[in-house]
Amino acid sequence: MVNALRQEFLYSEKRARDILFEEIEGILCQMGAPVTVARLTREAASRARERARQVGYDFWNWDTATKATINAKLRAGVLLTQDGAPIALTVAAPATQVTGLAEQFQDRTEAHLLEVLIRKLGDVTVRDHKALAHALFRQFDPNISIDDLEDRVVTLLAKLSGRVGLAATGTYFCIGYTS
Numbered sequence: 001m002v003n004a005l006r007q008e009f010l011y012s013e014k015r016a017r018d019i020l021f022e023e024i025e026g027i028l029c030q031m032g033a034p035v036t037v038a039r040l041t042r043e044a045a046s047r048a049r050e051r052a053r054q055v056g057y058d059f060w061n062w063d064t065a066t067k068a069t070i071n072a073k074l075r076a077g078v079l080l081t082q083d084g085a086p087i088a089l090t091v092a093a094p095a096t097q098v099t100g101l102a103e104q105f106q107d108r109t110e111a112h113l114l115e116v117l118i119r120k121l122g123d124v125t126v127r128d129h130k131a132l133a134h135a136l137f138r139q140f141d142p143n144i145s146i147d148d149l150e151d152r153v154v155t156l157l158a159k160l161s162g163r164v165g166l167a168a169t170g171t172y173f174c175i176g177y178t179s
Contacts, residue, residue, distance in 0.1 A: 001134075014136065016048070021106050027040060036097055041070050117132065118164055118172045133146060136153070
Protein backbone atom coordinates (compact mmCIF):
# COMPACT_ATOMS: atom_id res chain seq x y z
CA MET A 1 0.00 0.00 0.00
CA VAL A 2 2.81 2.39 0.86
CA ASN A 3 4.53 1.51 -2.41
CA ALA A 4 1.32 2.21 -4.34
CA LEU A 5 1.19 5.70 -2.81
CA ARG A 6 4.89 6.19 -3.49
CA GLN A 7 4.37 5.31 -7.15
CA GLU A 8 1.74 8.05 -7.33
CA PHE A 9 4.09 10.46 -5.48
CA LEU A 10 1.56 10.81 -2.65
CA TYR A 11 3.19 9.05 0.29
CA SER A 12 4.47 10.83 3.37
CA GLU A 13 4.77 9.56 6.90
CA LYS A 14 1.82 10.57 9.08
CA ARG A 15 3.75 12.62 11.62
CA ALA A 16 5.56 14.53 8.86
CA ARG A 17 2.25 15.00 7.01
CA ASP A 18 0.60 16.39 10.16
CA ILE A 19 3.43 18.87 10.68
CA LEU A 20 3.14 19.90 7.05
CA PHE A 21 -0.64 20.31 7.30
CA GLU A 22 -0.14 22.68 10.23
CA GLU A 23 2.70 24.60 8.62
CA ILE A 24 0.88 25.03 5.30
CA GLU A 25 -2.21 26.28 7.10
CA GLY A 26 -0.05 28.63 9.18
CA ILE A 27 1.72 30.04 6.13
CA LEU A 28 -1.56 30.77 4.38
CA CYS A 29 -2.97 32.45 7.51
CA GLN A 30 0.17 34.53 8.14
CA MET A 31 1.14 35.61 4.63
CA GLY A 32 -1.65 38.12 4.16
CA ALA A 33 -1.14 37.91 0.40
CA PRO A 34 -1.48 35.01 -2.01
CA VAL A 35 1.56 32.77 -2.39
CA THR A 36 2.37 30.52 -5.35
CA VAL A 37 2.21 26.77 -4.92
CA ALA A 38 5.98 26.62 -5.57
CA ARG A 39 6.75 29.15 -2.84
CA LEU A 40 4.28 27.51 -0.45
CA THR A 41 6.07 24.19 -1.02
CA ARG A 42 9.51 25.64 -0.27
CA GLU A 43 8.33 27.61 2.76
CA ALA A 44 6.42 24.64 4.19
CA ALA A 45 9.47 22.38 3.87
CA SER A 46 11.64 24.96 5.62
CA ARG A 47 9.18 25.55 8.45
CA ALA A 48 8.48 21.84 8.91
CA ARG A 49 12.21 21.11 9.10
CA GLU A 50 12.56 23.74 11.85
CA ARG A 51 9.45 22.56 13.72
CA ALA A 52 10.71 18.96 13.65
CA ARG A 53 14.05 20.09 15.07
CA GLN A 54 12.25 21.95 17.88
CA VAL A 55 10.10 18.96 18.87
CA GLY A 56 12.87 16.39 18.45
CA TYR A 57 11.32 14.60 15.49
CA ASP A 58 14.18 13.02 13.58
CA PHE A 59 13.11 13.21 9.95
CA TRP A 60 15.38 14.18 7.09
CA ASN A 61 13.38 14.06 3.87
CA TRP A 62 11.28 17.21 4.19
CA ASP A 63 11.54 18.30 0.56
CA THR A 64 10.13 15.01 -0.73
CA ALA A 65 7.47 14.78 2.00
CA THR A 66 6.38 18.35 1.30
CA LYS A 67 6.12 17.80 -2.44
CA ALA A 68 4.12 14.60 -1.89
CA THR A 69 1.79 16.38 0.55
CA ILE A 70 1.27 19.32 -1.81
CA ASN A 71 0.63 16.83 -4.65
CA ALA A 72 -1.96 15.07 -2.50
CA LYS A 73 -3.60 18.40 -1.66
CA LEU A 74 -3.72 19.38 -5.33
CA ARG A 75 -5.20 16.02 -6.31
CA ALA A 76 -7.74 16.28 -3.49
CA GLY A 77 -8.71 19.77 -4.66
CA VAL A 78 -8.10 21.48 -1.32
CA LEU A 79 -5.67 24.24 -2.34
CA LEU A 80 -7.82 27.19 -3.39
CA THR A 81 -7.45 30.22 -5.64
CA GLN A 82 -8.70 33.69 -4.74
CA ASP A 83 -12.13 32.93 -6.20
CA GLY A 84 -12.39 29.76 -4.07
CA ALA A 85 -11.81 27.33 -6.92
CA PRO A 86 -9.53 24.32 -6.42
CA ILE A 87 -6.14 24.62 -8.08
CA ALA A 88 -5.95 22.05 -10.85
CA LEU A 89 -2.97 19.72 -10.98
CA THR A 90 -1.53 20.97 -14.25
CA VAL A 91 1.82 22.25 -15.45
CA ALA A 92 0.62 25.69 -14.32
CA ALA A 93 -0.08 24.62 -10.73
CA PRO A 94 3.33 25.63 -9.28
CA ALA A 95 2.85 29.19 -10.56
CA THR A 96 -0.76 29.45 -9.36
CA GLN A 97 -1.46 31.60 -6.32
CA VAL A 98 -2.95 29.89 -3.29
CA THR A 99 -5.17 31.97 -1.06
CA GLY A 100 -6.72 29.34 1.16
CA LEU A 101 -7.61 25.78 2.00
CA ALA A 102 -10.92 24.00 1.52
CA GLU A 103 -12.94 23.09 4.57
CA GLN A 104 -11.88 19.78 6.10
CA PHE A 105 -8.70 19.89 4.00
CA GLN A 106 -6.96 17.28 6.11
CA ASP A 107 -9.82 14.78 5.93
CA ARG A 108 -10.27 15.40 2.21
CA THR A 109 -6.56 14.94 1.52
CA GLU A 110 -6.26 11.74 3.52
CA ALA A 111 -9.53 10.42 2.06
CA HIS A 112 -7.99 10.98 -1.36
CA LEU A 113 -5.02 8.81 -0.36
CA LEU A 114 -7.45 6.08 0.64
CA GLU A 115 -9.38 6.42 -2.62
CA VAL A 116 -6.15 6.14 -4.63
CA LEU A 117 -5.31 2.90 -2.82
CA ILE A 118 -8.74 1.45 -3.53
CA ARG A 119 -8.54 2.41 -7.21
CA LYS A 120 -4.92 1.42 -7.75
CA LEU A 121 -4.90 -1.88 -5.83
CA GLY A 122 -8.36 -3.03 -6.87
CA ASP A 123 -8.59 -5.68 -4.15
CA VAL A 124 -8.98 -3.66 -0.94
CA THR A 125 -11.61 -5.26 1.29
CA VAL A 126 -13.28 -4.65 4.62
CA ARG A 127 -10.68 -7.00 6.10
CA ASP A 128 -7.94 -4.51 5.13
CA HIS A 129 -8.85 -1.69 7.55
CA LYS A 130 -5.91 -2.46 9.83
CA ALA A 131 -3.49 -2.62 6.88
CA LEU A 132 -4.88 0.68 5.57
CA ALA A 133 -4.46 2.21 9.02
CA HIS A 134 -0.83 1.11 9.11
CA ALA A 135 -0.10 2.38 5.60
CA LEU A 136 -1.77 5.77 6.03
CA PHE A 137 -1.38 6.59 9.72
CA ARG A 138 1.27 4.51 11.42
CA GLN A 139 3.43 6.67 13.63
CA PHE A 140 5.51 4.15 15.60
CA ASP A 141 4.04 5.57 18.78
CA PRO A 142 2.84 2.93 21.25
CA ASN A 143 0.54 5.53 22.82
CA ILE A 144 -1.54 5.73 19.64
CA SER A 145 -4.13 2.98 19.51
CA ILE A 146 -4.41 0.96 16.31
CA ASP A 147 -8.15 0.86 17.02
CA ASP A 148 -8.24 4.67 16.80
CA LEU A 149 -6.37 4.51 13.50
CA GLU A 150 -8.82 1.93 12.15
CA ASP A 151 -11.65 4.23 13.22
CA ARG A 152 -10.00 6.99 11.19
CA VAL A 153 -10.00 4.69 8.14
CA VAL A 154 -13.72 3.94 8.42
CA THR A 155 -14.49 7.62 9.00
CA LEU A 156 -12.62 8.53 5.81
CA LEU A 157 -14.37 5.71 3.93
CA ALA A 158 -17.70 7.18 5.04
CA LYS A 159 -16.65 10.55 3.61
CA LEU A 160 -16.04 8.77 0.28
CA SER A 161 -19.53 7.22 0.19
CA GLY A 162 -20.47 8.95 -3.06
CA ARG A 163 -17.21 7.96 -4.71
CA VAL A 164 -16.42 4.53 -3.28
CA GLY A 165 -18.77 1.59 -3.13
CA LEU A 166 -18.72 -1.78 -1.43
CA ALA A 167 -19.38 -4.94 -3.45
CA ALA A 168 -21.26 -7.89 -1.95
CA THR A 169 -17.88 -9.65 -1.73
CA GLY A 170 -16.63 -7.01 0.72
CA THR A 171 -14.33 -5.40 -1.85
CA TYR A 172 -14.26 -1.63 -2.21
CA PHE A 173 -14.48 -0.10 -5.67
CA CYS A 174 -14.37 3.43 -7.07
CA ILE A 175 -17.73 4.50 -8.48
CA GLY A 176 -17.59 5.53 -12.11
CA TYR A 177 -13.93 4.58 -12.47
CA THR A 178 -12.90 2.35 -15.31
CA SER A 179 -9.38 0.99 -15.47
